[in-house]
Amino acid sequence: MTWSHFSHDADLGLRxxxxxKARAFEQIAMALTxxxxxxxxxxxxxxxxxxxxxxxxxxxxVDWLNTLIxxxxxxxxLFREFSVTITAGVLQAEVKGEPVNRGKHHPAVEVKGATYTxxxxxxxxxxxxxxxxxxx
Amino acid sequence: xxxxxxxxxxETRWRIPATGSMQVPAVIFADRDLIEDMDDKVHEQICxxxxxxxxxxxxxxxxxxxxxxxxxxxxxxxxxxxxxxxISAGGVGFDISCGVRLIDxxxxxxxxxxxxxxxxxELSRSTxxxxxxxxxxxxxxxxxxxxxxxxxxxAVAEGYGLPDDLEHIEESGCQADPDPAAVSARAxxxxxxxxxxxxxxxxxxxxQYVSEVFNNSIADAYGLxxxxxxxxxxxxxxxxxxxxxxxxxxxxxxxxxxxxxxLPDRELACAPINSGLGQRYLGAMRAAVNxxxxxxxxxxxxxxxxxxxxxPDTTLKLVYDVSHNICKEEHHVVxxxxxxxxxxxxxxxxxxxxGSKDVPAAFRNVGQPVFIGGSMGTSSYVLAGTxxxxxLAFSSACHGAGRKMSxxxxxxxxxxxxxxxxxxxDGVIVRSPSSRGIAEEAPGAYKDVTGVVDAADRAGxxxxxxxxxxxxxxxx
Numbered sequence: 001m002t003w004s005h006f007s008h009d010a011d012l013g014l015r016x017x018x019x020x021k022a023r024a025f026e027q028i029a030m031a032l033t034x035x036x037x038x039x040x041x042x043x044x045x046x047x048x049x050x051x052x053x054x055x056x057x058x059x060x061x062v063d064w065l066n067t068l069i070x071x072x073x074x075x076x077x078l079f080r081e082f083s084v085t086i087t088a089g090v091l092q093a094e095v096k097g098e099p100v101n102r103g104k105h106h107p108a109v110e111v112k113g114a115t116y117t118x119x120x121x122x123x124x125x126x127x128x129x130x131x132x133x134x135x136x
Numbered sequence: 137x138x139x140x141x142x143x144x145x146x147e148t149r150w151r152i153p154a155t156g157s158m159q160v161p162a163v164i165f166a167d168r169d170l171i172e173d174m175d176d177k178v179h180e181q182i183c184x185x186x187x188x189x190x191x192x193x194x195x196x197x198x199x200x201x202x203x204x205x206x207x208x209x210x211x212x213x214x215x216x217x218x219x220x221x222x223i224s225a226g227g228v229g230f231d232i233s234c235g236v237r238l239i240d241x242x243x244x245x246x247x248x249x250x251x252x253x254x255x256x257x258e259l260s261r262s263t264x265x266x267x268x269x270x271x272x273x274x275x276x277x278x279x280x281x282x283x284x285x286x287x288x289x290x291a292v293a294e295g296y297g298l299p300d301d302l303e304h305i306e307e308s309g310c311q312a313d314p315d316p317a318a319v320s321a322r323a324x325x326x327x328x329x330x331x332x333x334x335x336x337x338x339x340x341x342x343x344q345y346v347s348e349v350f351n352n353s354i355a356d357a358y359g360l361x362x363x364x365x366x367x368x369x370x371x372x373x374x375x376x377x378x379x380x381x382x383x384x385x386x387x388x389x390x391x392x393x394x395x396x397x398x399l400p401d402r403e404l405a406c407a408p409i410n411s412g413l414g415q416r417y418l419g420a421m422r423a424a425v426n427x428x429x430x431x432x433x434x435x436x437x438x439x440x441x442x443x444x445x446x447x448p449d450t451t452l453k454l455v456y457d458v459s460h461n462i463c464k465e466e467h468h469v470v471x472x473x474x475x476x477x478x479x480x481x482x483x484x485x486x487x488x489x490x491g492s493k494d495v496p497a498a499f500r501n502v503g504q505p506v507f508i509g510g511s512m513g514t515s516s517y518v519l520a521g522t523x524x525x526x527x528l529a530f531s532s533a534c535h536g537a538g539r540k541m542s543x544x545x546x547x548x549x550x551x552x553x554x555x556x557x558x559x560x561x562d563g564v565i566v567r568s569p570s571s572r573g574i575a576e577e578a579p580g581a582y583k584d585v586t587g588v589v590d591a592a593d594r595a596g597x598x599x600x601x602x603x604x605x606x607x608x609x610x611x612x
Binding site (some may be wrong): 002005006007008009011012014035036055057062063066067069070073074076083098099101104105106107109110112114115116117133135136 | 177197202203204207209218229230231266268269270285322325326335336337348378380381385386389390401402403405476478539542543544545547568570571573576608612
């Protein structure tokens with residue numbers, strides 16, 4: 001299971017991989033946090049439950065990232081632990097994190113939204129790979 | 137970009153002929169250096185725009201264009217509602233009505249230099265910027281509706297600014313026909329404590345000075361002289377606009393088939409202008425425009441308050457405020473016929489020429505001011521719209537330098553502390569809560585803004601008026 005960033009001219013590509021689709025979704029969520037700050041600087045002290053539903057895997061990925069972006073914005077939080085289950089187009093998650101502390105996290109950039117550019121949810125020989133470009 | 141696929145029309149115009157399902161050709165404004173540096177993705181994306189229903193005349197690419205999502209950044213396209221034309225949430229983007237306003241401080245470069253460090257500290261302290269920042273204003277539901285309806289006019293009525301400011305803002309500070317009811321509860325919640333915040337990324341507040349004047353008569357009309365200190369504020373509609381973009385992009389992507397629209401790229405999600413969804417998006421987008429105008433107005437008020445501590449006898453005068461991520465309903469003459477069009481400008485600035493009734497009276501004889509943002513250490517420019525721009529590009533121009541390196545690459549290449557130190561040696565004080573954010577916005581990550589501006593000038597889209605050099609940069 002890994003996450004990474006890839007280049008996009010103006011914005012930022014996020015990628016996650018894992019043995020299952022749910023694990024890959026968890027990893028790309030970590031890539032989202034890493035777009036803002038070093039995930040190791042975030043403490044998993046507060047837990048919240050999230051839910052999304054979409055007619056396709058790709059839309060579900062966009063919805064998942066946009067749900068996290070929304071929660072980060074309105075709760076002023078950063079997340080570092082993600083526990084995801086996906087069943088028939090329905091994603092349920094427990095995510096843990098802490099309020100943004102500018103002195104500690106030195107947040108680099110605010111993520112505005114997940115785009116449909118370079119969007120993929122693919123099964124690979126090793127498991128699943130998911131990716132998306134976010135607007136920052 | 138591979139230029140073998142293009143027809144060169146003149147020194148700064150390249151045509152992509154309409155082939156296959158393209159409804160119209162595309163025209164790219166760039167000199168040879170700029171177009172050779174342009175990503176092939178720009179070609180692919182603008183060709184996809186040409187495939188959208190109801191597009192009129194041609195899709196256009198500005199000299200600062202780069203790979204966006206759906207539309208290229210620096211893309212312009214006009215659609216006729218009566219011809220099945222569409223409104224595209226992807227063609228406006230997440231940062232609805234992101235724009236720049238320029239303020240004349242009434243003091244000189246030397247006066248700023250005498251208090252530069254202290255002023256930088258005060259502006260940094262008083263301007264909410266970056267992730268996790270909140271404004272001091274909390275809006276209840278009624279206030280939110282009034283803000284979404286009134287824009288900068290609401291902000292001035294609330295005490296954030298001067299009545300004279302309004303004449304120096306697009307649409308006199310208030311976008312007509314907003315529909316606050318089309319703005320979701322989530323979008324409202326996202327904005328509740330973000331009024332008067334700068335945001336992050338490439339958004340900034342800069343104190344600059346006029347380092348060179350290219351056209352004295354237009355500079356006079358704008359009230360700018362060499363050595364004057366000015367302030368540029370670059371930001372948009374904050375969380376409210378981001379959420380509206382997110383929600384309508386999804387709804388339009390899912391609904392396209394219902395409207396018989398075959399999307400060449402899902403990111404070009406759109407709906408017929410004359411549809412319920414299209415009208416609902418337009419209403420929400422216009423409300424977000426008012427949010428952006430109010431936001432920049434509040435930031436202006438905060439800036440004035442900070443400045444007054446150092447220069448109590450001067451009044452900061454708004455030169456102009458113009459958006460560069462927007463769709464506007466405008467009249468344009470196409471093949472001798474006056475048409476009502478919905479013009480999308482994504483990373484492109486409206487640039488009305490002399491005589492346009494939509495240009496404030498003070499500038500009407502010389503054309504609308506256009507602001508081209510630099511990147512911390514580099515110049516910004518003030519340009520003026522031209523008469524020729526109407527025929528060439530629906531009166532549109534570029535908006536910035538345009539990135540030449542991704543954030544990912546920039547972060548690997550530079551350290552924020554080193555960039556800040558280098559800029560300090562050049563007389564530019566940068567204040568940001570994030571060292572990594574400075575690295576991602578390093579001047580070297582952007583194209584040569586002068587090359588972009590010169591290409592727009594030579595193409596006839598704009599006239600160069602003056603160059604601005606930074607002294608203080610507040611980043612999110």
